Amino acid sequence: MKIEIDEKQIAESIINDLKRHNLLGNTQDVTIIYNAESQDILYTVSEVAELVKCNSAYIYSLIKAGLLPAIKLGSMKVRRTALLKFLEKFEGKDLTDPFIIKPLEQLNEEK
DSSP states (O other): OOOOOOHHHHHHHHHHHHHHTTSSOTTOOOOOOOOGGGSOOEEEHHHHHHHTTSOHHHHHHHHHTTSSOOEEESEEEEEHHHHHHHHHHTTTEEEEETTEEEEOOOOOOOO
């Protein structure tokens, strides 16, 4: 069974209840912050590069190698969910060369 929740509708209902019970004034400003994880956000390549602390050319190479799914809407965009899946899938891997994926070498802690 799939349950979908409309955060906007719930927030508006809560605000209306607060106003109806005189707990919130009719002219009072209310800011609603939605849970970003529930929204499928699109990032530009430069935004993805900034998030993962690398350059845009490297992100394009990940896309070209088929490792990071993208869509072209004027310019290349990456869905937030695709980026999170990519990070989880390749954790512990060396992607220095996106066409040759290797296990991440463990640092030798012995001195």
